Amino acid sequence: YEGKLFKMQRIVSSLRDWNDFPPLSIVELLKEIFLLIESMESNQILIQKDFLNGLMDICKTQHPNKLVGLLGVKKGLVSEYILPSKSCTDPETNFEIFRPTCSIPLDVSNEGTFISRPSGDLSSNEELNLIFKKRRFTMLLGYPYENMDCIKCFDANGKTLEVVLRD
Structure with a gap:
């Protein structure tokens, strides 16, 4: 990512869990690392298709309310989310920024943030630019x-990322 350094164990889920589970094959580990490299070089975010459909369904159900959450990456794919309570978001920033006092679990696999936009507007703004810097995407x-x-999708610098669905 253009001059940014990342600790591999932070963004490769197999390395994060290395000590917690029986050893996985080196082939599986390399597949995940190559998938990460491919997505970063091509400015893509890989998302599990069923996960995205579920997230869209939640947004439809909650419409016209805005939802904010964290996105987790496992095996190179965005495939999980955490929906914080309303007490975790700041109404002064239109619920887009998490309060520092919120007890959202600290988990390095939560590499992304998602925000529903009931207005349909997908453009960036100054508030979003602050959010971009806090997560990988x-x-x-x-x-x-x-x-x-x-x-x-946007990266930490606010550049648009291509969304790629995987089964």
Whole structure:
């Protein structure tokens, strides 16, 4: 990522869990590392298709309310989320920034942030630029939450990332 350094065990889930589970094959570890390298070089975010469909369904159910959450990456794919309580978000920033006092679990696999946009507006703004710097990526999901046109991802520098679905 253009001059940024990352600790491999932070963004490669197999390395994070290295001591907690029986050893995995070196082939599986290398697959995950190559997938990470491929997605970073091509400015892509790889998302598990079923996960994305579920996230869109939650956004539809909660519409017109805005949702904010964290996105977890496992085996190179965005495949899990944490929806914090309303007490974790700051109403003064339109619920887009997590309060520092919030007890969201500290988990390095939570590499991304997602924000639903009931207005359908997927453009960036100054508040979002602050959020981009806190995580590896930020995903915006806009109304009507039905297809890939309703999704936009940004890296920590605010550059647009391509969203790629995987089964």
